[in-house]
Amino acid sequence: MSGRRTDQADDMILETEGLTIAFGGHVAVQEVSLKVERNRFKSIIGPNGAGKTTLFNLLSGQLRPTAGYVRFKGKDITPLAPFQRTRLGMGRSFQITNVFPNLTVLENVRLAVQSQQGVRLNWYASAKAYRRFEEEAKHWLDMVLLGNRIGVMANYLAHGEKRKLELAMLLALQPDLLLLDEPTAGISIEEVPAILEVIRKVKEAGNRTIVLIEHKMDMVLDLSDSIAVLFNGKLLADGRPEDIMNNETVQAAYLGGLYDDAVASAGD
Numbered sequence: 001m002s003g004r005r006t007d008q009a010d011d012m013i014l015e016t017e018g019l020t021i022a023f024g025g026h027v028a029v030q031e032v033s034l035k036v037e038r039n040r041f042k043s044i045i046g047p048n049g050a051g052k053t054t055l056f057n058l059l060s061g062q063l064r065p066t067a068g069y070v071r072f073k074g075k076d077i078t079p080l081a082p083f084q085r086t087r088l089g090m091g092r093s094f095q096i097t098n099v100f101p102n103l104t105v106l107e108n109v110r111l112a113v114q115s116q117q118g119v120r121l122n123w124y125a126s127a128k129a130y131r132r133f134e135e136e137a138k139h140w141l142d143m144v145l146l147g148n149r150i151g152v153m154a155n156y157l158a159h160g161e162k163r164k165l166e167l168a169m170l171l172a173l174q175p176d177l178l179l180l181d182e183p184t185a186g187i188s189i190e191e192v193p194a195i196l197e198v199i200r201k202v203k204e205a206g207n208r209t210i211v212l213i214e215h216k217m218d219m220v221l222d223l224s225d226s227i228a229v230l231f232n233g234k235l236l237a238d239g240r241p242e243d244i245m246n247n248e249t250v251q252a253a254y255l256g257g258l259y260d261d262a263v264a265s266a267g268d
């Protein structure tokens with residue numbers, strides 16, 4: 001025996017308990033209790049309107065829950081603002097891209113590097129420090145396969161390239177937990193493999209926890225250690241990909257009655 005005690009609670013970087021939010025009379029996320037293991041890859045799937053993005057907003061602090069709590073690295077972060085969660089090591093991407101359009105690719109990431117190191121844009125910063133920030137920015141750009149586009153104005157990038165740039169900026173902040181909301185949303189089919197490759201590289205580096213919202217099931221099955229299924233705001237199932245695929249309730253939700261019933265009742 002190694003003598004090393006593996007405390008299960010320590011292995012959970014993120015936990016929610018009874019997480020609930022209602023918008024008026026509509027409960028968008030209902031009593032969701034979820035655990036995310038450190039340095040593992042979890043996907044969240046579910047039909048349109050199931051509550052996936054709302055759940056992310058609760059995790060990252062854009063929304064406050066009506067009930068329940070969120071724990072990150074063992075600490076109750078439910079009352080914390082998004083920027084406080086970022087400081088604790090949580091990074092979030094959005095469905096829409098968020099880059100500075102009139103700066104070059106390299107400048108966008110350099111600013112993220114400086115921000116991570118607590119250094120403001122400063123014209124008097126030493127050339128040496130600048131080079132160091134740029135070298136680090138290039139490292140993240142190589143990781144997202146944009147190393148050949150560093151001098152291009154972000155505005156001129158294709159949509160898929162902007163998503164990769166956004167990912168590089170997120171990585172430059174060195175979060176322990178990455179929340180990726182549909183990184184392939186709005187990108188062309190030809191660009192999907194590159195995004196998948198980037199995410200796989202981040203996963204294979206092995207030192208980050210990733211939670212992914214994604215509709216592309218082949219991508220989800222390819223990457224995930226576990227999959228959580230949301231349906232009508234509730235957690236329908238959470239488990240290994242093969243178990244989720246064979247789960248009859250999940251199959252029914254996607255393929256049959258549950259989904260049709262929900263769509264019908266949404267129109268009431």
Ligand SMILES: Nc1ncnc2c1ncn2[C@@H]1O[C@H](COP(=O)(O)OP(=O)(O)OP(=O)(O)O)[C@@H](O)[C@H]1O
Binds near residue numbers: 028048055
């Ligand atoms: N700010 C809000 N005010 C009112 N209702 C909202 C708000 N945000 C989300 N909703 C509702 O909550 C439900 C869940 O929406 P959410 O965007 O989380 O679903 P989703 O699973 O991410 O869907 P998609 O896959 O289409 O992105 C929907 O019925 C949506 O209309």
